[in-house]
Amino acid sequence: MEITFENKRKRMVDEIREEVTYTRHMIHRDTLSQRVIDAMMAVPRHEFVPPDMQTYAYANEPLPIGNGQTISQPYIVAIMTELLEPESHHIVLEAGTGSGYQAAVLSQLVKTVYTVETIAALGEEAARRLQKLGYDNVVIRTGDAWFGWPEHAPYDSIIVTAAAPMIPPPLIDQLKRGGRMVVPLGSRFGQDLVLLRKDMDGKITTEVLLPVAFVPLTGDHLTPRTPDDSPR
Ligand code: SAH
Numbered sequence: 001m002e003i004t005f006e007n008k009r010k011r012m013v014d015e016i017r018e019e020v021t022y023t024r025h026m027i028h029r030d031t032l033s034q035r036v037i038d039a040m041m042a043v044p045r046h047e048f049v050p051p052d053m054q055t056y057a058y059a060n061e062p063l064p065i066g067n068g069q070t071i072s073q074p075y076i077v078a079i080m081t082e083l084l085e086p087e088s089h090h091i092v093l094e095a096g097t098g099s100g101y102q103a104a105v106l107s108q109l110v111k112t113v114y115t116v117e118t119i120a121a122l123g124e125e126a127a128r129r130l131q132k133l134g135y136d137n138v139v140i141r142t143g144d145a146w147f148g149w150p151e152h153a154p155y156d157s158i159i160v161t162a163a164a165p166m167i168p169p170p171l172i173d174q175l176k177r178g179g180r181m182v183v184p185l186g187s188r189f190g191q192d193l194v195l196l197r198k199d200m201d202g203k204i205t206t207e208v209l210l211p212v213a214f215v216p217l218t219g220d221h222l223t224p225r226t227p228d229d230s231p232r
Contacts, residue, residue: 005044005046005057005058008057008058009040009041009044009045009058010041011058012040012045012058012059012060012074013037013040013041015060015074015075016032016040016060016074016075016078017031017032017037019060019075020032020075020078020079023079023210026209026210027079027082027083027209027210028209029079029082032078032079032082033082035086035109036078036081036082036086036109037078038108039081039105039106039108039109040074040077040078040081040105042108043101043104043105043108044133045057045058045071045074045101046058047129047133048065048071048099048100048101048104048129049063049065049071049099050064050065050066058074060073060074060075061073062076062213065098065099065122066121066122067119067121067122068215069098069119069122069215070098070215071098071099071101072098072101072102072161072214076193076212077101077102077105078105079193080102080159080161080182080193081102081105081106081109081159083180083182083195083209084106084157084159084180084182085157085180086106086109086110086157087109087110087156088109088110088111089110089111089156090109090110090111090156090157091110091111091112091114091152091155091156092106092110092112092113092114092155092156092157092158092159093113093114093115093116093148093149093152093153093155093157093158093159093171093174094106094113094114094115094116094145094158094159094160094161095115095116095145095146095148095158095159095160095161095162095168095171095217096115096116096117096118096145096160096161096162096217097115097116097117097122097123097126097140098117098122098126098161099122099125099126099129100115100125100126100127100129100130100135100138100140102159102161103115103126103130103135103138103140104130104133104135104138106159107130107135107137107138110137110156111137112137112138112139112152113137113138113139114139114141114149114152114155115138115139115140115141116140116141116142116143116144116145116148116149117140117141117142117143117145118142118143118144118145118218118219119142120142123140123141123142124142126140127140144219144221145160145162145168145217146164146168146170146171146217146219146221147168147170148168148170148171148173148174149174150170150174153173153174154174154175154176154177154179155174155175155176155179156176156179157175157179157180157181158171158174158175158179158180158181158182158183159181159182159183160181160182160183160184160217161184161214162184162214162215162216162217162218163184163185163186163187163188163191163213163214163215163216163217164183164184164185164217165185165186165187166185167181167183167185167194167196167206168217168221171183172196172198172204175196175198176198177198177199177200177201177202178198178199178200179197179198180195180196180197180198181195181196181197181198182194182195182196183196184212184214185208187216188215188216190211190212190213191211191212191213191214192208192209192210192211192212193208193209193210193211193212194206194207194208194209195207195209
């Protein structure tokens with residue numbers, strides 16, 4: 001049998017499903033929904049990695065995408081997508097566009113994906129790529145995703161794809177009542193994937209799911225300011 005990208009993608013999805021089974025006690029789900037499986041099958045991940053990485057595009061691993069950043073592991077993309085419980089009328093915000101792969105997966109499942117990337121070169125490359133591939137319901141902006149994208153709020157769900165030391169309060173504000181947010185919470189050395197829910201009364205609950213390793217969410221707002229920082 002000829003090894004095509006599609007064959008490789010099918011194998012990748014099989015591996016993801018297997019890993020979901022192994023980790024079901026952490027993610028509180030036995031299987032991925034068919035919609036998420038279909039979206040993972042549909043998006044050509046090899047188009048989202050640099051040319052010299054294309055042969056590895058369907059390994060269940062994160063890969064470098066330039067500028068010191070990475071495209072997340074496919075299993076992580078799949079479960080984060082699943083945890084958002086995407087529906088076709090949803091408006092979703094992503095913090096950390098990177099390659100645009102996660103946004104492309106979500107774009108198959110929801111109405112519109114708004115995504116914010118701090119490194120202009122990456123955001124521009126992702127925008128070109130998504131346009132070329134025909135993902136026309138993804139909108140990208142260069143900026144600091146800590147502050148979300150208030151103009152399109154509130155969002156049905158929010159996905160943070162860089163490690164944050166705390167859940168950015170502006171993102172909690174921009175989440176709809178009844179909405180869900182997934183965020184890798186911790187330091188650059190390791191994080192827990194946290195699922196946050198806002199109920200219909202606006203009450204917030206959080207649940208720690210599994211250990212993950214994302215690149216940090218950068219930005220000034222994260223620098224602790226203590227009295228010692230003041231000029232002498
Ligand atoms: N979702 C991406 C992977 C994200 S890697 C994909 O599917 O490929 C994390 C990304 O978050 C990097 O591109 C990084 O530049 C970006 N990032 C880091 N801090 C950020 C911030 N404060 N605002 C927006 N993007 C940020």
